Amino acid sequence: MRRRLVPAAPLLPLALLLPLTLLLAACGGNSAAETSTGTDGKGSLTLNVGDQKGGSEAVLRAAGELKNLDYKIKWSTFTSGPPLLEAVNAKAVDIGGVGNTPPVFAAGAHSKIKVVAAWHGTSDGDAVLVPKDSKLSRPQQLKGKSIAVAQGSSAHFQLVASLKAAGLSLSDVKVKYLQPADALAAFVSDKVDAWAVWDPYTSQILQAKQGRVLTSGEGVTNGLSFQVAAPGALADKSKAAAIKDYLDRLRRAQTWVFTHQEEWAKVWAKDTGLPYEVALASVKRTNSTRVPVAVDKPLIASEQQIADTFTQLKLIPRKVDFADFVDTRYNDDLPASTSAPRITGGS
Template sequence: MRRRTLPALLLPLALLLTACGGVSSASTADRTDGKGDVTLDVGDQKGGYEAILRASGELDDLGYRITWSTFTSGPPLLEAVNAGAVDIGGVGNTPPVFAAGSDSKIVVVGAGHGSSAGEAIVVPKDSPLKTPSQLKGRSIAVAQGSSAHFQLVASLKAAGLTVSDVRLKYLQPADALAAFSRGKVDAWSIWDPYTSQVLRGGNARVLTTGEGLVNGLSFQVASPAALKDAGKSKAIGDLLDRLRRAQDWVFKHPEAWAKVWAKETGLPYDVALDAVKRSYGTRVPVAVDAAAIASEQQIADTFADLKLIPRRFVFKDYVDTRFNRDLPASTAAPRSYRKASS
């Protein structure tokens, strides 16, 4: 039964927002919105900025043009930012660390803070493992350099373990799903919507999550050249405002957004809605402040210690705070649907 259902699971997984995966990617740039003399080249991921802005009506009345380029994940998107092919794009908390660690030309200009409940270590439903400390000596699938990788390191540390105490299997999500489903690994460290999908499958349960261990941040990252251009800089500020309003719309209309997201990504609607309520719909636009910078510095230092980035660096050197405005602190509590409905 697992063997027959596996291909159906793998196809949509390949299309999802892979916030931190290191897979290769081609991009397309053939869709344009708005009008005006300024054109902003925006890097997107499937079911990402373009979809949320369009669904919320925030692409109406643009006084500048947006040309969309679509990437499969954060790392190649930031490669395009570094090359000047993209002016701005959105990624998770780890791709900026790897890009800056390679001395890429990137600048973090915006942030969001959401729940880390979707960043989880899952085990088979009938697994004897009950606590993270029992992972010692076990095999764990994880995407190298991903937010899930850092969550795994943090979870092991909290349990009194290190990565040398476990057997890491560096696998991208589609391959990790296959290994997990066939019992080739004891656990899988993942992020939403993979978490929601594997839990909806009924053959997995959560061993632990990133809540209280990881920062739950996501970022908008721009090119230095775009920020130096007065017209593009103004457009970037407007785009960030629109993204903030669109995120508010998602929180108020989770079912409507889940329908759009499911159509864009190929996810089943119930999986999309789970991921929205557990992770993506909980995000609050926040300032790129001292706390966010310090938290990212910790991630950078961790991966430098693991020798997964080529050098140590100061994360603050890759941040521009001009768009913080009156946003809440980066430690602002994520939105809660339970509280909203009570």
């Protein structure tokens, strides 16, 4: 179902408005909505997989990696990372994909989770956007300005890091904690001076010519995304083997994206309701740059920095030792998290 989300902003073409289902699918957030999307494969073992709209299931299906499964995958789609990790903690989901910040908050809440796989890509799609006619030209000029961001999301840390790089802190700006649907409305109606957000929202605004990038997360954030598993599933020999196979398929599917950008963009657009132009721009800018990397010490240290930052901001109530929330058994011969090559394939 499509809805006109921002009637106060007639300059934004209706065709480029993100559908409500995707607007809710933030990397952070507090919506607990979840729907079951069916089962793939055969056999007596069922792997319960948590997903987000246009996520793992879509890319696996597009790449042909859901064929010849000797176990079943029961898919459940969540609107964001935090409720997905709540389901992992509750043993309702065996494994699921999230961005770089939800595991930090889950760890801070004593959740029973283990990061088992990681992907590293460009952070160009993580951006602080300003309206196209804004007088702001440098991040330092954000001082005293209002900035929309989803609390606890990957964009939240990107904003903190970008401000720090500009010699500023959160206390130097007026932070408006808004989920993407409300932030989009505020941004296009000039109710905020800037918006810290991630792709495909960045691509949406740029494609609609409603804004421009003031600064991106490249060089200031780690560009990581994760698969996170339940400890109980990892302790089950059969499920642990199924998780290995599932991760192998995901890695091959992401490799397929590198050389099938336009084909993947069409699938992604259909699955999410995104306009094709926005989907393709987002795939080229962000989605096709991701490469699998090892869950290693540099990665843990990078996530520890995020955890420490939010602890210092008193948004996480306790000190988090991120190393306690990883499992490295599926690293295989993957490249180190700090030396993985950037891959950008052609169509």
